[in-house]
Amino acid sequence: MTDHERLFGTAPEGLWAAPGRVNLIGEHTDYNEGYVMPLALPQTIKALVSRRPDRLLRLHSGHEPDAEPVTVDLAALAPGAVPGWAAYPAGVAWALAEAGHEIGGANISFDSDVPTGAGLSSSAALEVVTALALNDLGGLGLPPETLARLSQRAENDFVGVPSGILDQMASACCVAGHVLHLDTRDLGRRHVPFAMAVEGLRLLVVDTRVKHAHADGAYAKRRAECEAGAAALGVPFLRDVDHDDLDAALTRLTDPVVRRRVRHVVTEDRRVERVIALLDAGRARDIGPLLTEGHASLRDDFEVSCPELDLVVAAAVDAGALGARMTGGGFGGSAIVLVDEDAAEATGTAVREEFAARGLAAPRVFEAIPSAGAQRIPM
Numbered sequence: 001m002t003d004h005e006r007l008f009g010t011a012p013e014g015l016w017a018a019p020g021r022v023n024l025i026g027e028h029t030d031y032n033e034g035y036v037m038p039l040a041l042p043q044t045i046k047a048l049v050s051r052r053p054d055r056l057l058r059l060h061s062g063h064e065p066d067a068e069p070v071t072v073d074l075a076a077l078a079p080g081a082v083p084g085w086a087a088y089p090a091g092v093a094w095a096l097a098e099a100g101h102e103i104g105g106a107n108i109s110f111d112s113d114v115p116t117g118a119g120l121s122s123s124a125a126l127e128v129v130t131a132l133a134l135n136d137l138g139g140l141g142l143p144p145e146t147l148a149r150l151s152q153r154a155e156n157d158f159v160g161v162p163s164g165i166l167d168q169m170a171s172a173c174c175v176a177g178h179v180l181h182l183d184t185r186d187l188g189r190r191h192v193p194f195a196m197a198v199e200g201l202r203l204l205v206v207d208t209r210v211k212h213a214h215a216d217g218a219y220a221k222r223r224a225e226c227e228a229g230a231a232a233l234g235v236p237f238l239r240d241v242d243h244d245d246l247d248a249a250l251t252r253l254t255d256p257v258v259r260r261r262v263r264h265v266v267t268e269d270r271r272v273e274r275v276i277a278l279l280d281a282g283r284a285r286d287i288g289p290l291l292t293e294g295h296a297s298l299r300d301d302f303e304v305s306c307p308e309l310d311l312v313v314a315a316a317v318d319a320g321a322l323g324a325r326m327t328g329g330g331f332g333g334s335a336i337v338l339v340d341e342d343a344a345e346a347t348g349t350a351v352r353e354e355f356a357a358r359g360l361a362a363p364r365v366f367e368a369i370p371s372a373g374a375q376r377i378p379m
């Protein structure tokens, strides 16, 4: 008997998986309608699902194996009504209903190997796997970008986290062996081959295992500062500031904080373009300095890094990495490191040694293998 049967007294009808992600470049650009470039990780959240004849969602997490499933009444869904982790899948059901889609009750048992609190989008994976499973079992026929949008709506309006669309699109739409070049304005996208092994490269993820407490409030503050910058410059979004006119635009901004935020966003969009051009030219190893430059911009201008992330980047680059940067929202979480294959081991060791020398808990280091987006898995 499977755990699902033991929990719900019925066999699962299907298995779905949605991945976590790292973002190669294009950070804090999504809510400015700019460009991002994530890749999906092989780590996923999996959902075994069976339909119910009533209007209840019963949700169980493998992280709390001994807990009873959380019961959510689909007829009584409202923002703020569901506490804890279950708010994410419940929010997806709410967003589907709000968009006019008829969904029935379901038992869902989740299991995950996406590290939580590591800035690797476990929340988006939880939303997207729920959206895809409900979509498939309900025969809704919604495309992945719609599932991503509904997942974002769940996070913004049901859970109350004002995130952009980066994480949900990465989890819903990535393709194995590729990075996703995404225009967050219209969700226009291209899958760009990212076969690092062919070029003798490795992309490492370093999870600092740190999450600073003020992360959520600071994220909302950065969004507000970007909106203030766009308003001061008379454009709808910072995406609309021309990089070639950036210096002139900056002189028109009187608030030095807003000026730095604008400089980060506009130069970061430009870095995405430059990384794309290099990847298209088959020059993946040359993107390293742009990653490190992006980190400096996030640290100094956008001020979303932290000592642990700065330490990863400095230690990796000192050890000979081609480039490194924080990835995701910041204030802890993970960094990525681009290295020559034969230097990967030594670079990981160098980072761990620097952490140990400062009395910090050992970071978790693993390889980012560009993997598939959300999908139904044959059982």
Ligand code: GAF
Pocket (backbone or CB within 6 Å): 023, 026, 027, 028, 029, 030, 031, 163, 164, 165, 166, 167, 328, 329, 330
């Ligand atoms: C977090 C958010 F959820 C994303 O939308 C994005 O803004 C990212 O931070 C920063 O690029 O992951």
